[in-house]
Each structure stands twice: as structure tokens, then as C-alpha cells.
Amino acid sequence: MYTNKTLKVINLIEYIELVFTDYTLRTITLGTTILGAVTGMLGSFAVLRKQSLLGDAISHAALPGIAIAFLITGAKDSNTLLIGALISGLIGTFWIRGIVTKTHLKSDTALGLILSLFFGFGMLLLTFIQKQPNANQAGLDKYLFGQAATLVESDVWLMAIVTGICFIVMLTFWKEFKILLFDADYAQTLGFNTKFIDILITTFIVLAIVLGLQTVGVVLMSAMLLAPAAAARQWTNSLSVMVLLAAIFGALSGVFGTAISASQDNLSTGPVIVLVAGVFVVFSFIFSPSRGLLFKQIRFIKNRRDLELHKTLAFMHHIAETHEDISHPHAVKLLNNFQGYTRSTLQKLVDKNYVQLHGNMWSLTKTGFEVASNLYTKQSTEDE
């Protein structure tokens, strides 16, 4: 959604040209892309550490920090406000940890508490600020829902720098991050300072969330963190591939989200990016080869088919047994009453060379008979 100009994009090529020539569009696209990449990267850690909802809590907890930073400095400089957000996000995170470790309240309660209480307090401060006679205060509420259109070049630079630092730290501490993620106790026995690594990861997650507040806002920030990671998780079991994939999914959500929202009137960028990321998730859930629902269902059907094939074969074996010549032909009709028999299973048996078809008659081949009798003995031994 543009406040300064409305873009009517007619076709793709023109849009791509515009991305490179138009200042606003270029800044926004770059910003959302970088943001998507960094949140996807760090989100992988949040998802694997089972801290998925931490992002939601932190982004809400950042609000009072923004308001207090504004109250203290009186300026709307986005860097100052983000430092405020960072501090209050960190306070929220550590309070959550305090509640979970020191009391018997569970993590969901702690998250919900910090989320709603900090957010409410932030709203109290924001409404309080709005009543102050200070012309500068307008626009603070963009942090609620985010306004990608307000991104300027310096914001994008900040994002790029933070992403760079984040990337370097991640590469440096890759081994530590990985071991803490999958076996924290083992990491501790190896002599790693787990507390430090833990705080490092958490701080970077908070940082990424705070960076995104201006673009997608408090409410939708958690999805930016989770969705690319959840989608990437479906395609791989390797951490490095997952982080890379999540970064790519995040970046693509940013690019496509911005493009879709720019091509229509009245479409805020944040929600569109979230929905694009959601499409990635749904696609991954369904079409991932190893974990996806579609292939799972196909495997399920295939297994059932195999079972029916065996059943038919066993039934044929049962009939063939009564004859001296195992290849004695029988009418296909005989099979009709048997549940599990279909024309395709019969065809499959023929393809596998277990059965021979002559018009309306079938007969077991030698291999077919042997397979069937083995099938039979295996089953009967299992029954006994």
C-alpha cells in the first residue's frame, strides 16, 4: 500500500524494471527480502528449539520499549526506537525464562502473560503519548501493523548490517549452535558455555524480530519467523540446508509479497508477505517428498494396494493348491467374489509374471506359486 504514489503495474517485465528504477519500490523490495532472509535463518533455530511462539511474545513485548524510547528522547528516529524495542524485548524474554524456571507456571502461560501484559502496557504508553502536545508523535502506531512504505534507505542499510553480523556470528558459532540445539546436555559436558550460546541465539532472534517491527508490525512478526522455517523443515533433515532454505523462502516471501501488494490498491505489505509465506508452508506440507501429506497418502495407498495384491495372490494359491498341476487354468469369474480383487491387481500380477492370462482363464506361474506359498508360510508362522 503506497501513501505517496499508486503504482499500477500492468505486466511482469514492467514491474521488474520498476523494481530497479523506482526508489521506493527498490527500497521496500530490498528491505522485505533481507528481512525475510534473516528471520527465516534465525527462525529455524526458534522452531527447532520449540520456541516458536517466543517470537510472538517478543514482538509484542517490544512495544513498551518503543514508547518509552520515544518518551525519553522525544524523537522519532527509528534507530533509537529500535534500541528501546530491543531492550524491552530482551527483558520480556528473560522474564519468560524466569517464570518458567522458577515457578510451576508452564511456558505457554508465561508467553501469554508477557505478550499481553507488555503489549497492554505499551498501548497505555502510546495512548498517553498521543494525548501529549507534541506534533512529532504521529506515526508511532505504524509499529503495530508495520508499514513497509515508510522504509528508507538507511533502514535497509541497518537491516543489511545486522543480517551480516548475524550471518558471521552464525558461521563462527555454527558448531556450538548446532550441538546446543540437538543435545544441550552433551554440549554442557563437552565444556561449552551453554548459557552464553543460549543467550546469543536468543538475542539474535530478538534482534531480528525488532528489525521487522517497522515493516510487518508487532502482530504478524511471529509468522515471519516461523513460516519460512516450518516450510524449510519439510524438505530436509539437515540443519544447514534447512537454514539456507528458510532464508530463501523468507526472501522470496518478501519479494512476492511486496510485488503483490504493490500491484493492487489498498493492500498492506505485511499481511500479504505473511500470506505468501503461508502459501510456501501449505505447499511444503503437501508436496514435500519425504514428509508431505500428498506423498504420505500415496505411500499409504500403495501399501494398501500391495496388501491387496498379496491377498489376491494368496487366494489364487489356495485354489491352485487343490490341483496337481499348479498352472492349471481357472476362470477369472472365480475371483469375482473375492474382496480385494480388481482387474488392475490381476494385471499387476501378470506384469510381475506371477500369473498368466489366457482370455478368461488365469493360471499361476511357477514363480507366482513359489512367492505365494512363501507368503502363506510366513503368514501362518506369524499367526502361530
Added chain:
Amino acid sequence: MSNAQLEIQLIASLVAVACAIPGTFLVLRKMAMISDAISHSILPGIVVGFFITQDLNSPLLILLAALTGIITVVLVEYIQKTGLVKEDTAIGLVFPAMFSIGVILIAKNANDVHLDVDAVLLGELAFAPFDRLLIAGTDVGPKSLWVVGTILLITITLLILFFKELKISTFDKGLAASLGFSPAIIHYGLMSVSSITTVGAFDAVGAILVVALMIAPAAAAYLLTTDLKKMLGLAIGFGIFSAIFGYWVAHWLDASIAGSITTVLGLVFLLVYLFAPSKGIIAVMYREKQQRTEVSLLTFLLHLKNHDDIEERHVNHLNEHINWQKVRAKTVLDLAKKNNMIHIKDNIVSLTKKGDEFTSKAIDYIITNEDAQIEDMKDDFFLFRG
């Protein structure tokens, strides 16, 4: 106090009670974040309902929006059941998507809908008294008062009717199922009540305050008691207190009522979190320190019992041998002396008769793997705790 002020406080208190009841069970069932998910994902339901009814207080809209809430719960559970992601990730994926759809719906139809996302999230309690319900031309009070009141009445009726079932299924799902109450029905019943409460209350207090009112009073109450009925009572009490006190803070600061009620709730929780008698942070830290000293004391006594030689029991040697810092060694030594477990003569520490008896018993328990018994034994032997 004007009539409108009284009505606002009444509405806020009713919302607080209506939220505290399902909130208590959500906290106990470890499903607190579901309330957050519901409160966000009712947005598309509200928007669609508003297209149809053009009235934010219409029962049809409340039902539609509550249905969206239940769809969210079902969707979360479906995703969870596929095993592709963990439950918390499922929650975190579903509600932002629903919320985004709501935001886009509003933005796309900005000209037809007099709905503001801010208003949905934050509510505006101050305007609640202006929207009156007229029955046959007579003014019977603010609409939201009636809406919230009805929801509260339904909630209380359900609570009283199904208290036993709720209680059992919350604490022991297996027992509930074997007794013939379907945990699924209770579960979805609770989800429906939470959804309806959230929707009914959002107009007055906003979606975020609903979450705060559900979780914070219940969490604070849970730190103070382990009795379900007392917990419900305390949660309701905290809710009403915060609603009324929060209103006056907002009045004084001239700021958002919802924000102010949440802040008061936050302060209440903070106080309970710090000072709750046995589960507050101060009590927990004190108890941890006490236990550390008492374990040290036990180690110390066991050491004494193991060594008869005089040089092993010399004060200086003990300092080295057990390798404690000076301060801690002194604390432990003082505690042992105060409890008549040891006596010190010429810097030689020896067990008293009582100390010897205590240590022997402790060894017995340790050998027979009944360490827990030592805790009970402490009550018999200790005059002063660590």
C-alpha cells in the same frame, strides 16, 4: 461518579469475570496460547459477520466470529496431528495467516466497513456506554453490557453444570475418559466458550486485553493456591480489582482503558510473582538457598561420621577437605552448632549424640534409596533451618 463511568466499570468487571473462568482452565490445561490465537484469528470472522449484519453487537456476528475461533483450534489440531510441526509452531502459523486475511479484507473494503483494526485489537471501552440497547423505545443500558452479561451467564451456568467433568478432565484425562466423559466434548466446549467470550469482549476491551484478562489473573491465582475453587475465586477477584483500579488509572492518565487495565494486571502478577508465600520468586530462591545449606550440612555431618581421627576433624582441615568457601563453611558450621549437631573443642569438631543419631538415620535412608525421607526427618531434628 457519573452513570457512564459506573457502566464502564461494570462492563469491565463483567468481562474480567467472564474471561477469568475459561482462563483458569486454559492455564491449567497448558493451553494459554490458544487464547492468543483465538483472539487474533476471530478478525476475519468479525469482518465477514460485519458485512452481513452491519452491527458489531449482533448475535449472528458473535456466532460467526466464534466459529472462526473454533476453526482455528481445529486447524491447529489438524496440523499438529500430521506431525509435520510441533503444536506451538502450528499455533504460530495459523493465527497470523487468519489475522492477515482479516486485515486484507478490511483494507480492501475500507469504504464499506467502519471497522478499524486498531479498534479490534484494542477496543474502546470509553465509547461502550454510548451504544445503547433500546427495547420498545426504552433505554435498558449499553449494548455491550447485555452482550457480556449474557455470555457471563452462559459461562457460569456451564461451569456449575459441568464443574466436576471439567475438573476431572483437566487433571486426569485418562480417568475422565474411563468414567465416560468424553475429553473431546469438554475440550471443544471449553474452546467454544473461550471463543465466544473473546468475541463478545473484544468490542468492549479489545483482543489483547481479553488475552491478558484470561491468563494473568489465572496465572497469579495459580501461584497462590492449588485448590481449583480457590483458584477460580482468586482469579475472578484479581480480574475485578484490575478492571476497576485500571479504569481509574486510565481516567487519571487520560489514556487507553484497556491498556491501563492490562498494566494493572501486570503489576498484580508481578507482585504475586515476587511475593507469593511458597511459589513466589523470593520464596523459591530462599528455599533453594536453604536447601543448598542443608545439603552441605548433611555432607559435612557424613564426613564427620566417617572420620574418627583427630586431624581429619580439625576445623582448618575441614575447610580444605570439603573445599568450601570460608563464608559457606561458616554458615554450615553455625547451623550445625545451633542445631546441637556438633560441638567444637580446641578446634576439633565432633558429632554430638543428636548429630550422630541424625547422621546414622540419614545414611540408612540414603542406602535404602529413600532420600525423600530425609526431608521429613529434618522437621524432627532441626530447631533452625538453613
